[in-house]
Each structure stands twice: as structure tokens, then as C-alpha cells.
Amino acid sequence: xxxxxxxxxxxxxxxxxxxxxxxxxxxxxxxxxxxxxxxxxxxxxxxxxxxxxxxxxxxxxxxxxxxxxxxxxxxxxxxxxxxxxxxxxxxxxxxxxxxxxxxxxxxxxxxxxxxxxxxxxxxxxxxxxxxxxxxxxxxxxxxxxxxxxxxxxxxxxxxxxxxxxxxxxxxxxxxxxxxxxxxxxxxxxxxxxxxxxxxxxxxxxxxxxxxx
Amino acid sequence: xxxxxxxxxxxxxxxxxxxxxxxxxxxxxxxxxxxxxxxxxxxxxxxxxxxxxxxxxxxxxxxxxxxxxxxxxxxxx
Numbered sequence: 001x002x003x004x005x006x007x008x009x010x011x012x013x014x015x016x017x018x019x020x021x022x023x024x025x026x027x028x029x030x031x032x033x034x035x036x037x038x039x040x041x042x043x044x045x046x047x048x049x050x051x052x053x054x055x056x057x058x059x060x061x062x063x064x065x066x067x068x069x070x071x072x073x074x075x076x077x078x079x080x081x082x083x084x085x086x087x088x089x090x091x092x093x094x095x096x097x098x099x100x101x102x103x104x105x106x107x108x109x110x111x112x113x114x115x116x117x118x119x120x121x122x123x124x125x126x127x128x129x130x131x132x133x134x135x136x137x138x139x140x141x142x143x144x145x146x147x148x149x150x151x152x153x154x155x156x157x158x159x160x161x162x163x164x165x166x167x168x169x170x171x172x173x174x175x176x177x178x179x180x181x182x183x184x185x186x187x188x189x190x191x192x193x194x195x196x197x198x199x200x201x202x203x204x205x206x207x208x209x210x211x212x
Numbered sequence: 213x214x215x216x217x218x219x220x221x222x223x224x225x226x227x228x229x230x231x232x233x234x235x236x237x238x239x240x241x242x243x244x245x246x247x248x249x250x251x252x253x254x255x256x257x258x259x260x261x262x263x264x265x266x267x268x269x270x271x272x273x274x275x276x277x278x279x280x281x282x283x284x285x286x287x288x289x
Contacts, residue, residue, distance in 0.1 A: 054218030061219050061281075065253040067262040110289070128289035131215035132247045138216025140284070148213060148283040151251040151264035159266075165288035 051141065058143035065147060072192070077184055080105045080146060082153045084113070104181060105149045107142035110172050111164070119182050124173055125164035127152075213283040222282070240270045240280065248282040 063071045066080065074080050083099035101122060104112040110124035129148045131138050140148060152160035169175050214220050223239040225232030244250065251264040252274055264281075267273050273280060 050217075054216070057218045058213075061213075065262065065264070065281075070262070126289035127286045129213075129215075129284035130287055132284050140213055140215050141218045144213045144218055144283070147281075148286070151253070151266075151281065151283065152249070152286050154263035155251055155266040160286045163286045163288060 055141040055143060058141040058147070062143045062147045062150075066150060069192075070150075073185070073188070074143075074146060077181065077188055078106070079181065080150060081185065082150060085157050103153060104178065105146055105153070106173075107145045108139065110167075111149060111153070112169060112173060112178050114178075114182065119179065121169040121175055121178055123166050124169050124171060125161060125166055126172065127160060127164040213281065215284065237270050243282045244268075247285055249285045250280050250282050252277045252280055 062074065066074070070080050082103045082105055084101040084103065086100070098116060100115070101113055102116050103125075104114065106112075110126045112124050113122040114120060115122065127149065129140055129145065139145070149160070169178060222243065223236055225236050227233045227236060240250065250267045252267055254263060254265050254274065254277075255261070256263050265272075265274065267280065
């Protein structure tokens with residue numbers, strides 16, 4: 001009986017050896033990764049151009065995803081307007097065929113909801129895209145942050161708004177500055193229309209039949 | 213999209229070739245397991261406007277999509 005138990009224990013040990021070795025190796029790697037380097041030459045050098053290159057790539061990616069007008073808006077004004085999808089009734093849509101409300105998407109700032117017809121500011125939605133895999137110290141390049149918000153809003157507006165922290169406008173953004181941005185946007189659209197680039201001015205959400 | 217780095221190419225291949233598709237599926241699952249959201253930029257057939265489509269499984273990716281963009285999931289800031 002004892003001999004059989006010893007034999008079983010030996011077999012179990014032999015079978016478990018590769019697993020134990022692998023786990024010990026992983027534990028050592030993790031421990032080594034956590035340990036700060038003692039040699040100053042091992043400290044990773046700060047690359048001052050990395051963020052600039054990342055932002056350049058992010059701008060190219062954003063440009064390849066949004067339409068020409070949205071790209072020009074971001075390039076000239078520093079934000080993008082995204083039309084809201086919902087309206088309680090068709091008459092709420094201002095202008096006709098447009099959205100009842102729209103969002104201004106800024107890089108690394110809250111999303112602002114407003115009424116396009118009146119310019120009334122509705123609320124600001126604080127949302128971020130945290131670093132899930134790294135140390136958590138980094139954030140997305142500015143243009144990637146705008147693209148992430150744009151993708152989240154245009155694909156599943158409800159989900160991103162549910163996840164955001166909603167506040168009245170003024171908590172993080174200066175309402176006067178947002179109103180000035182809306183005025184800049186209106187002027188920009190007028191100029192664009194006059195110059196012939198705005199044949200189809202982007203009424204937020206225009207022709208979007210979805211309503212709730 | 214990776215914080216601190218920007219755009220990074222994770223995997224590329226022709227989904228019509230089995231081995232390459234398996235690699236794409238594996239990377240797709242890995243990204244979703246890490247908590248990323250996946251989206252495909254598309255054009256709305258009705259309005260012609262550009263928009264994104266969130267995809268939750270590999271099978272959700274529209275046929276002919278040339279890329280899938282992974283980005284960290286949104287949270288309240």
C-alpha cells in the first residue's frame with residue numbers, strides 16, 4: 001500500500017515538474033521586471049519625439065476614418081461635431097432633417113452636448129480611454145482620443161453616454177469658450193459654403209432616419 | 213490605439229487564407245480579452261456619412277472591411 005502511494009506520488013511529481021518549472025520561470029520574470037534597474041544605463045531613455053510621432057500617426061488615422069468635412073473641422077478648429085441619434089419626435093430635429101442635438105468632441109476634454117438650432121448648451125460628458133495594458137501613466141495621443149470618442153459615439157452612442165460622467169456645462173469646460181467655439185464653427189461653415197467646399201454642409205445627423 | 217504610442221499594427225493578413233485568418237482571429241480575441249473595444253470605420257449606405265461599427269465577435273466584422281481598430285474602452289472621466 002505504502003509502496004503504491006509512493007509510486008503515485010513520484011508519478012505526480014514527474015508530471016507536475018514542467019508546470020512547476022514554467023511557473024517558477026514566470027515568477028522570476030515578473031520579479032525581474034518589477035525590480036528597478038540598478039545600472040543607470042539600463043533606465044529607458046526618454047524619447048522626446050515619440051509623442052510627436054504618435055500624434056502624427058494618430059492624425060493620419062483620424063483623417064482616414066472621418067469624412068473630409070469632419071477632418072477639415074478638426075484641422076481648422078480643433079474639435080469635431082457629431083450629430084446625436086435620438087429625438088423624441090421628428091419636430092425636435094433642427095434644422096429639418098438634422099439632429100435634435102449634437103456633440104462637440106474635443107481631445108482630452110469632456111464631450112459637450114448642445115442644441116444646434118439655438119446653441120443651447122445641454123451637458124458635458126466626461127469620458128476617458130484609460131490605459132488597460134500598460135502602467136496606466138500614458139494616455140492616447142490627442143487625435144486618437146478624438147477618434148475613439150468619434151467611433152464610440154457614431155457606433156453606440158447610448159453605451160458611451162451611459163459610461164460617461166454627466167455634468168452641467170461649466171464643470172470642466174468654460175461655457176463662454178464653448179459658445180465661442182460654436183460661433184467659430186458657424187463662421188467656419190459659412191466660409192466653407194462660400195468657398196464652395198461646403199456643398200453639403202454637415203447638418204449634424206442629417207438624413208439619419210434613426211430616432212428613438 | 214495604445215496609450216503613449218498611438219497606432220500600432222497588431223496583425224495583418226488575408227482572411228480568405230485559412231492560416232492568416234486564424235492569426236487574425238487569435239489577435240482579435242486577445243485584444244477583446246484585454247478589454248479593448250473593436251470598431252470598423254464604415255460609410256452609412258443611407259446618408260453617405262462616415263461612422264463606426266462596434267464589433268464584438270470576429271464574425272461581426274463586415275465583409276470587405278480593410279481594418280479593425282482596437283481602442284481602450286470608455287469610462288467615466
